[in-house]
Amino acid sequence: MGDTMEAYEELLRWARDRGIELHGVEPRALPGRGMGIVATKPLKENERILFVPASTHRTIDTVRPEVKNSLPKGTKVHAMLAAELALDTPTSPHAIWNAVVPSRDDITAHLPLAWPDTGLHAYLPKPALALLRKQQTKLARDYAATQQTALRTIPRPHYLYTWLLVNTRTFYHAPAHAAATLPRDDHMVLQPVADLFNHADAGSAAAGFAAAGFSITASRAHAAGDEVYICYGRHGNDFLLVEYGFVLADNQWDEVGLDDAILPELSRAQKEVLDEEGFLGKYVLDRGTVCYRTQLAVRLLCVPVEEWRRFVVEGEDGGEEVQQEVDGLLVRILEKYRGTVEGTIQEIEGLDIGQPCQREVLALRWRQIRGLIDQTVERLKS
Template sequence: MEVYEDLLNWARGQDIELHGIEPRPLSGRGIGVVSTKSIKENEVLLRVPTSALRTAKTVCKKVSSKLPTGSRVHGLLAADIILNPSPKYKQWNAVMPSREDVWASLPLTWNRRLHELLPRSARERLRKQETKFERDWTAIKQAFPDSKISRNDYLYAWALVNTRTFYYELNGNSKLHKDDRLALQPVADLLNHHDSEGCKVDFESDDCTITSTRAYAPGDEVYICYGNHGNDFLLAEYGFVLPQNRWDEVCLDDAILPKLSARQKEQLDEVGFLGNYMLDSNGVCYRTQVALRLICLPLNEWRRFVDGEAGAGGGDAERQQQEEVDRKLVHLLRKYQDMIRNTVERIKDSEVGQPCQRDLLCLRWTQIQSLMEKTIEKLDV
C-alpha cells in the first residue's frame, strides 16, 4: 500500500534500516511488523539512528519556549505533534492510528460512565493518566490561549505519545527525570507487544537496534515486549488485552476491603499491608495471605504470621490454618464472581460508549473470571 511505501522511502532518507521486516495491517492490532524472509535468532531487524527520534530536544522552540520550564516530555511531544504539524513527519504521521481508532480502544478517551465499569487496577491507572493529562492540557491552554486546538485534539496527540513512546536510558540522559527519558521512534513504533517473545531493544548513543530473540518464518509477526504488564495495565495504558498473558493479575481489593472492619483496616495499615491484594496464575500474594489471616484467625496467630514466627511450630496447626484461609479465599472469590457477573450484565445492558468499547470491557472481566475460577479449582477446598 502506498502509505507504507511512502513510509519506507522516507525511513531510508532518515538512514533507518529494515532487514527482512515490513509494516503491514493486521486484523485487530492496527499495523504490525512482519518478517519478509526466514530470520534467525540474534539478527538485527531494525536500526533507527538517534537523529530520527523525536525527544524533548526536537520539540520546536516556538512550542517549548511557551510551556513552563520543567514541563514533562510527554506533554511537550503531544504539544509538538498538534501545534507543529511539520511536513518533516508527514509520512510518519500517515501511518499513525486515526482518532477513531484511538477513541475505540483507549479508556482515557471513553465516556466517563464506562470508566466506572473498569476493573479496579485499570481504573486506578486511568486516574493517574487523567491527572497527568489535565496538568498538561491546563499548561497548553495557558500557554496558547488563542489557539484553536480543542481538548480532544490535544487528547489525541497525548494518547499517541502515551501508546507509542520508548523509554530509553543513555549516558547523555541519565540526569533527566525518569519520566523524561521518552522518545518517539519511527517504524519501531509499529511493533506490537508480546508478553514473552519480544525482540531485544538496545539504545546506544548513535542508534536503537531491534534484534530477534528467536527464528521467524516469512510472514510471522515480529514483536517487542512493552514490559511485564498484566492486562489491566495494557488495557488502561494501550487499549488492548492479550488473550494469554503470563503477567496477568487481578486486584482483589474490591473483594477483601469490604470484609474488613475499621479496626482491622487500621491494624493492616500499621503493618503496611492495607490494600493492593493481588491474584495471579500462581495464587494470591503475601499481602492477601496477611489480610485473610486477620479475617479468619485469632489475633495472636495473625501477629505470629506477620512477625514471621508462624511455621516455627510447623505441622498440622499450620496446615489447618492455611486450609481455613483458603476456604475464606474461595468464599470471597465466589462472592466477587457474583459481583463481576452483575457488572458484565450492566455492561451488556448499557448503551453508553461504543459497542467495541463495551466488548473490550466484557472480555477483560471474562478473563478475570477465568483466572479466579482456575484459582478456585487449584485450591480444591
C-alpha cells in the same frame, strides 16, 4: 487498504533516506488486527532486523524552540512532545511519519481516556480505573501548561489526541546527557518504524538503545510470514487496556485486583491492624499465586490478632490446619466475588452507551478476571 499501504511504503522510503535500516521485515496489514511487523524471509536468532539512528528520534532535544521556549519551566517531556505533534502541519518534516499513526477515531474508540461516554469508566476494574485517574491528572496538568502560553490555541480534543499518541507510541529512553537529571516519567522518545511493532507478553524480538541509535534483534528464529513482536513490559491487562487500548487473550503477567473482594470482609479494627503493619489494600492474584498481602488479610480473618502478629513478625504459621482454614475462607471469598464479576458482565452486556467495541473490551476484561478467579479457586480446592 490501498491508500493505507501506500502511506506505509512512503514511510519506508522516507525512513531509508534517513538511515533507518530494516532487514527481513516489513509492515503488513493483519486481518482484524490492524498493522504489524512481519518477517519477509526466515529470520535467525540474534539477527538484527531494525536500526533507527538517534538522528531520527523525537526527544526533548528535538522539540522546536518556539514550542519548548513558550512552555513554562518544568513542563513535562510528554506535554512538550504532544504540543509539538499538535502543531505539526502537512508540510512538517514528520508529515510522512504522522500519516501512519492511528487516527483520532481509532484513539477515541479504544483508549478509555478518550471515550466520549465517560459513563463506561464505572465499569473498568478498580486497578484500571486507578490508572485512568492518574492519566486524567497528568493530562490536565500538561494541557494547563499549554494554556499559559501562545499554545493555548491548541483545542483540547486535538491535544488529547496527540497526548495519547505520545503515551502509546513512545519508548522508555532519554538522551545520554539528560538521563541522570530527567525524572523517569520524562524518559520518552518517539521513533519512526519502531513504533509499528505490536506487543506480546513474551516478545519474539529484543529492543535496545546505544549511543548511535535503537536496534531490534530477533530473539528466536522466525519463518517467513511470522509476525515479529516486542514486549512493552511485564504488564497485566488492566494496564494494557488503559495505557494502550487493548488486552491480550493470553497474558502471563495478568493479575486481578482483589480489594473489592477482601476489604468488605474486614472489620474496622482489622483494617486498622493491617494498616498499622502496612498491609491494607493492594490485594491481587495472578495466574500462579495469591499475593502475600492477600494471604495475610485472610489469615487475620481466621486467627486472633496476637497470633497473626506472631506470624507477621516471627513466621509462626500455626501449621497446616491454619493454612487450610485460610485457603478455605479465601475460596469462599473468591466464589462470592465471582458472583459480583458475573453480575458486572451481564450489566455491561445490557448497556446501550458507548461504542460496541468499548463495551466488548470491558466485558472481555471481566471474563478474563472471572477466568483467573476460577483457576485460583480450582487450585486452592485441589
